[in-house]
Amino acid sequence: SVFRPFLCSNSIAMPTIGVKRDLLFEALGRTYTDEQFEELCFDFGLELDEVTSEKLMLTKEQSEKRAEDASEAIIYKIEVPANRYDLLCVEGLVRGILIFQDKMVPPRYEAIRGKERLVIRKETSGVRPHAVAAILRDITFSQESYESFIELQEKLHQTICRKRALVAIGTHDLDAIEGPFSYEALPPDSIRFKPLNQTEEFTATELMEFYKTDSHLRHYLHIIKDEPLYPVIYDRNRVVLSMPPIINGDRSKIHLGTKNVFIECTATDLNKAKIVLDTIVTMFSQYCAKPFVVEAVEVEQPDGSVILHPELPYREEFITATEINKKVGIEESSAKLASLLSRMCLVSEPMRDGKTIKVEIPPTRADVIHGCDIVEDAAIAYGFNNVKMTIPKTNTIAAQFPLNHLTDLLRNGLAHAGFTEVLTFALCSRDDVATFLNKKIEDVPAVHIENPKTVEFQVARTTLLPGLLKTISCNRNLALPIKVFEISDVVYQESSKDVGARNERWLCAVNYNRAPGFEVVHGLLDRIMELLEVAPGKEKDAEGYFIKATDDSAYFDGRCAEVICGGKRVGILGVLHPSVVRKFDLPMPCSALEISVEEFL
DSSP states (O other): OOOOSSSOOOOOOOOOEEEEHHHHHHTTTTOOOHHHHHHHHHHHOEEEEEEHHHHHHHHHHTTTTTTTOOOOOEEEEOOOOTTOOGSSHHHHHHHHHHHHHSSSSOOOOOOEEEEEEEEEEEGGGGGGGEEEEEEOSBBBOOHHHHHHHHHHHHHHHHTTTTTTSSEEEEEEEEEOOOEEEEEEEGGGOEEEEEEOOOOSSEEHHHHHHHHGOOOOOGTTTGGTTTTEEEEEEEEOOOOOOTTTTTTTBBBTOTTOOOEEEEEEEEOOOOHHHHHHHHHHHHEEEGGGGGGTTTOOOOOOOOSSOOOEEEEOOEEEEEEHHHHHHHHHHHHOHHHHHHHHHHHTTOOOEEOSSSEEEEEEEEEOOOTTTHHHHHHHHHHHOOGGSSSOOOSSOOOOOOOOOHHHHHHHHHHHHHHTTTTOOOOSSSEHHHHHHGGGGTGGGGGGGBBSSSSSSTSSSSSSOOOOOOHHHHHHHHHTTTTTTEEEEEEEEEEETTTTTSSSSEEEEEEEEEESSEEEOHEEEEEEEEEOHTTOOOOOOOOOOSSSSSEEOOOOEEEEEEEEEEEEETEEEEEEEEEHHHHHHHHTTSSSOOEEEESSSSSGG
16 A cells, blocks of 8 residues: 655745747857757756747646647746846846856946935834835836846745745836825725726725635735735825735836836845845846946835935955865866856956955845855856866765664564554644644644744654654555554754754654554564563663553553653553544544654664
8 A cells, every 4th residue: 555645745946937048049149959058057057947838838737729829939947046036037047147158247237316215104114114116217128028027026026025925026107106105004994096907996905805816916915914004105196006015006007118117125024125126126227228227216214214225235255265176176276266256247356365356246146145155156157067076085984873774773673563664744733743642832842933834834843643643544544454653853942952952763653443452562662672682671670671651641541651761761652542533533543652762772
């Protein structure tokens, strides 16, 4: 029998951008075969994930009939690093590749002071306290660049903005509105406007109901739905620009002919908002009458202070050639390394001492935080395949960790005893380790996740038992008995540790049958001790093992025992309490055994 997982994995994929091949090659100034472009992507630290077309994608996702009129133009799907926000659009991708190939000099981004102002009211502090803004003046869109502009916003929303929870982007036709602008927080019933692409006005309360079934916007409603005040941006004539993070107003919507774009970002995280704004304006200011020049907006804070955004900061970092050479495994001069870094948009120059390199971090490279990020870019520019393989200077003999070796031996032993091994998640819900086991969460030394994505992943498990019971629950239609085990780490709070927690390796086995089968887990305990060469003993013995009656809220009264070895409690076994079994949707009884493996090293 094959066991089904009791939970679906929420794997996080790297961001992928789809670029039309012909437009990409036109911008790069030459054509490539698929193999050549794949190699170029690898050299630049990217991956060509798929070569497809709109027609192929629709055929795969829907049907051939739906794809009949779709374009057959080739699309490259390129996977980019999660923190390289400057590569999430074709403009940034082309710019980065051309600079990497020494076909383009890194542009110098500049923010000039404008006349527009955005005033933040103090009421916004309770919902989305931060706002930044900028203007792309005298911009000219083509159909392709306009589509890329919209797509970049969506990519940013899904990545750094965390689905608009941290930052929400609004773009507006500046010629359709009039500053100064006001960022406020008002009761939802007092906000009324015509939302984007709609023909009638709604109050904010009505909008939340209206978009409840919208396939796209319904995913963002929860961010402000239960707030007493909703954020809203007005112009001087009380025209609504947007109600972040849900929808923009229809009056200020941009279009292909828009010449002046007002960009506002509201946020709960100011640093993220700055990065998002910098990314958008640096990528698309190339289409302005003055390329790479952005008009800054005065943002008045609730305390009356005024800050200009975007800041477009350049900063300098210093790193030695020795550090780069040592970490990458190469021997290059500081001048050569500076040249390599400049190809990665990090304009660099060697200092007079011949050892230190001055590296300028542009506003597009928010991913460069530490020296190791600079080293990584140097390695990419040098070429991983060009790093020579060498024999390590330190001779070591590899060996398996004793704990892992013992774990593997026990796995084989339990499998030979007729138990099936399962692997469950290290994270679980608070109920799993507390309520479902008849315990209080306050009494469980669990490590809590500060901002859990789902209720299934709220704490690190303190016992393997819930995972096994969930696995059995998902497979209870299989033939009886179901006998499963797992040997994995659990996590406990530990204030004396530098990280505040410690891992401990445990073994847990569960027998599920029409009868509880205490004798099954007792027999398994004896077999485990035999494998560990631990002889049976008595309570007065200093050596050996024995079981002693005990009470535990997860186990049936009078049918629970602790395992004592060397005078120390190392585990517990018994028949699970009926209420525990019912909470995991199991109609038949279970017996379980839990033992600490580390005690036998």
